[in-house]
Amino acid sequence: MVKPLAGQFEQMSNVNTLSSMGLADSMETLDPRVVRQWLDKPAADRLMLPDVAGIVADWLVNGDIANFASLWQESWSQVRFPESVMEWIEEFEMREEHYSSGAMPVR
Numbered sequence: 001m002v003k004p005l006a007g008q009f010e011q012m013s014n015v016n017t018l019s020s021m022g023l024a025d026s027m028e029t030l031d032p033r034v035v036r037q038w039l040d041k042p043a044a045d046r047l048m049l050p051d052v053a054g055i056v057a058d059w060l061v062n063g064d065i066a067n068f069a070s071l072w073q074e075s076w077s078q079v080r081f082p083e084s085v086m087e088w089i090e091e092f093e094m095r096e097e098h099y100s101s102g103a104m105p106v107r
Contacts, residue, residue, distance in 0.1 A: 045082030
């Protein structure tokens with residue numbers, strides 16, 4: 001369950017993304033009924049995140065701090081998304097490829 005701070009565009013964007021991926025429910029205001037409904041729902045599939053602190057520590061110890069790509073690659077390569085999210089990502093990537101080829105969105 002996520003609740004963005006009012007007026008914080010980045011938080012509202014994060015909520016929108018997480019909700020569209022099926023990774024979170026959201027609420028605009030703290031509402032006990034919404035919290036109860038969320039608590040009563042079956043548990044969602046888990047998103048497995050790596051030990052980011054360990055990855056950053058290793059990156060710093062290795063001394064290659066100018067190479068942000070290695071840090072990014074090591075971190076994201078260890079994220080494990082639920083199957084439903086992988087399907088969402090694949091669909092998103094296909095749409096992105098389609099539009100980047102110059103195709104106009106079909107309504």
